[in-house]
Amino acid sequence: MKFELRLYFFLITMLVPTFFGARAVAETSFPKVIVETSMGSFTLELYPDKAPKTVANFLAYVDEGFYNNTLFHRVEPNFVVQGGGFDKGMKAKKTRESVKNESANRLKNLRGTISMARRMHPDTATSQFYLNLADNAHLDYKSKVQPGYTVFGRVSQGMDVIDKISKLSTHKVDKYSNVPEKDVFIVSTRYIPGKPPPAAEKRTFTAGEDYVVLERPVSTRDKSKVEVVEMFSYGCPHCYEFESLVKGWAQQQDGDVDFSVIPAIWNKPMVLYARAFYTIEALNVAKEIHIPLFTAIVVDQKVINTESDLEAFFVARGVDKKAFSRVFKSQEIKTKVTHAAERVRLYKPAGVPEIIVNGKYRVERMRAGGLKEMLTVVDFLVEKERATLKKKN
CATH class of the missing domain: 2.40.100.10 (Cyclophilin-like)
Incomplete structure (x- = not known):
């Protein structure tokens, strides 16, 4: 034809x-x-x-x-x-x-x-x-x-x-x-989401094709280590699928890798989810709330888009109502959200999940070719920065 x-x-x-x-x-x-x-x-x-x-x-x-x-x-x-x-x-x-x-x-x-x-x-x-x-x-x-x-x-x-x-x-x-x-x-x-794809073969990756070099490096919190920052949002299906992969990866890293997570923020719903993330952290209830909240939003498609919705979700899982309200509305949480938003602005993400390596490189799912592949690119960049740190020392 x-x-x-x-x-x-x-x-x-x-x-x-x-x-x-x-x-x-x-x-x-x-x-x-x-x-x-x-x-x-x-x-x-x-x-x-x-x-x-x-x-x-x-x-x-x-x-x-x-x-x-x-x-x-x-x-x-x-x-x-x-x-x-x-x-x-x-x-x-x-x-x-x-x-x-x-x-x-x-x-x-x-x-x-x-x-x-x-x-x-x-x-x-x-x-x-x-x-x-x-x-x-x-x-x-x-x-x-x-x-x-x-x-x-x-x-x-x-x-x-x-x-x-x-x-x-x-x-x-x-x-x-x-x-x-x-x-x-x-x-x-x-x-x-399904099971993650198999790991890609170890190879050399190219700037501009497999990862992005930030125009202006962003300061890291510990100059003696290789900083790895994951950006995510509770409303992101790919972030949900990436969660177990990236946490498993982080647990296997040596002590010279400084891994942390920040919520991505560029609209109002993301601000709400960012406050929820830092509230979970402040109340030390990650086990009770973090994955269940992810699952409720991504898998169960539950509508959780207001402070009242979040309060009900936290309380239903054993969090004291007054404690939630006090922390969620606190200046401490607002400050953390503001700082996260500023870092996201400097990182200039194309979406989520994304990973920033040592304030210099941004790893995207689209460029890497998948979620598992993102971590392969991150491994490459960590080794690159690790070698640079050794030369300085």
């Missing part, structure tokens, strides 16, 4: 168990995204171990609610259903920067898989994706000069919904063909 030479209609932008002739992977808990559409819901199973940058890119759009109310703007029976780039009225949405093509992972465009759409150049995928309605071998990786399209997951439930969408009548809208006559759109997307 020929592709139209249109900017948004190229299929340019993980793994179905039979891809590699083994079914053991089916038993692994991969991250999922539940997609609610105007015609029903389906669930995507994603494979960050095979397409880390692509999955991170897709989840970044999910996190910010980008796909909500976007159309399935292209429907071709026995071929693909494509979406993720247009609002109603075929109005193109502004996207993030493009992501590097990972089709060399050799995952195949089999029926039920999800892949990234792109333009002619292989590294131009942004937000648009397509769902394969059939085995489309001509879209697979062939060589560096025929890179194909990046497969990064599959529909694990609800393929019947995709099939229903594929049967809709279509027409041409301006320069775009195969547009459903009836608007079909994504109502919402919900991320469900």
Whole structure:
């Protein structure tokens, strides 16, 4: 089938168990995204171990609610259903920067898989994706000069919904063909964390590609150690998934690594969560509150966005109501939040979770290629700074 030479209609932008002739992977808990559409819901199973940058890119759009109310703007029976780039009225949405093509992972465009759409150049995928309605071998990786399209997951439930969408009548809208006559759109997307991807092989990392060098170094609290600061927020699904990974990493570090955590702050809800974090710390109730609060917000999707909501949550878990109120409203907590906000401003994060190494380097999930990969980059930077400290001493 020929592709139209249109900017948004190229299929340019993980793994179905039979891809590699083994079914053991089916038993692994991969991250999922539940997609609610105007015609029903389906669930995507994603494979960050095979397409880390692509999955991170897709989840970044999910996190910010980008796909909500976007159309399935292209429907071709026995071929693909494509979406993720247009609002109603075929109005193109502004996207993030493009992501590097990972089709060399050799995952195949089999029926039920999800892949990234792109333009002619292989590294131009942004937000648009397509769902394969059939085995489309001509879209697979062939060589560096025929890179194909990046497969990064599959529909694990609800393929019947995709099939229903594929049967809709279509027409041409301006320069775009195969547009459903009836608007079909994504109502919402919900991320469900899975087990972390396997560790990346130890290698050399590149500034500007794998991590960011801060324009102005930020002062650390102990010049004799390598400072590692994690930025997080209770409202962040990736932070929830990262929690056990980064804490496990911190416990394994030598005494010359100074690890700490600060809450990210750049809007009002984050201020509330930051105050909650420092209140937990001041009351010494991390065991009773920290992970349960994370779980309630991220996994259970409970609405906790006011001081009263937090008070009820703390009290229900054994914290004295007066003690909570006194500490939560104290000047000490307000001061800590102010200091955290200032440090976050200096770090200039692109999102959360992120890690700052020795006030010089910022490690992002998107650049590193995943959560586990973030810690591999951090290890590299810690060793780099450790060597510098030894030279000074």
